[in-house]
Amino acid sequence: MHIASMKPQCSAQEWAARVDLAACYRLVDLYGMSDMMANHISSHVPGEPGAFLINAYGMMYEEITASSLIKVDLAGNVLAKPDFGALDYGINRAGYVIHSAIHAARPEIACVIHTHAFASMAVSALQCGLLPVTQTAMRFLKIGYHDYQGVVLDEAEQKSLLADLGESEALILRNHGALVVGRTVGEAFNWAHRLELACRTQLAAMACNSPLNPVPQPVIEATWNNYQRGTRRPYGLMEWPALLRKLDRLDASYAA
Secondary structure, eight states: OOOOOOGGGSOHHHHHHHHHHHHHHHHHHHTTOOBTTBSEEEEEOTTSTTEEEEOOTTOOGGGOOGGGOEEEETTOOEEEOOOOGGGOOOOOHHHHHHHHHHHHHOTTOOEEEEEOOHHHHHHHTSTTOSOOOSHHHHTTTTOEEEOOOSSSOOGGGHHHHHHHHTTOSEEEETTTEEEEEESSHHHHHHHHHHHHHHHHHHHHHHHTTSOOOOOOHHHHHHHHHHTSTTSSOOTTTTHHHHHHHHHHHHOGGGGO
16 A cells, blocks of 8 residues: 655654654554554644544554554544545544543543453453462552443543543453553553563463462562652653664564
8 A cells, every 4th residue: 555655744743753653553563462453552743732643444553654644633633644545544433532532631641552452352351350460460450440331432431431541551441452551652552562461471370270379469569669650760761762673674664
């Protein structure tokens, strides 16, 4: 699919955001967290309050580029999109409902990632939810949960979704999947990757049909605290440049 470059129409800040967001789509796919053309990752547009970038509904994550992203406002109006020719892709309603609500309520958030990845979907269906049975899972000790209300097409669900997310970075959508947010795209990807890893290891341990090794609650709490903002460098700060280099080695077309 040939899509003309949107770079001449963008500020330097918007183009940088587009490149990072396209990279995030490619990485989510590369690390096995995509669902063909379903789900969404969004990024705010620096310098344009209320504007955010999201994928064109109909494109696979592996083919997303900086120029293929669609810019919309919080009301769902399309502000800028490339020429998709006869395909004339637009945005998905469910993606808009979820992402616009979070960008509106939490302007400090740069990126929102919603996934239907294998392990987090499985854990979302367990009554016990995500258990703090590994060090990685302890990072999510206070993760939120949002009860399933059907496909997210009704804006009435935005209020309860925001209440369940609160000020945290991660939310399990029961019987559905997972959602994470970050103050940068790199931070959000770090949360998504670690959440899926925590879910995968829990499923593997539970499948062994052997008692799980308990960790004392004070140790769990202390470990959780070590992962909190202010106690360590921001997530993604070191990893994101390395991940971009990885993509450049594999396929640099994301930045087109």
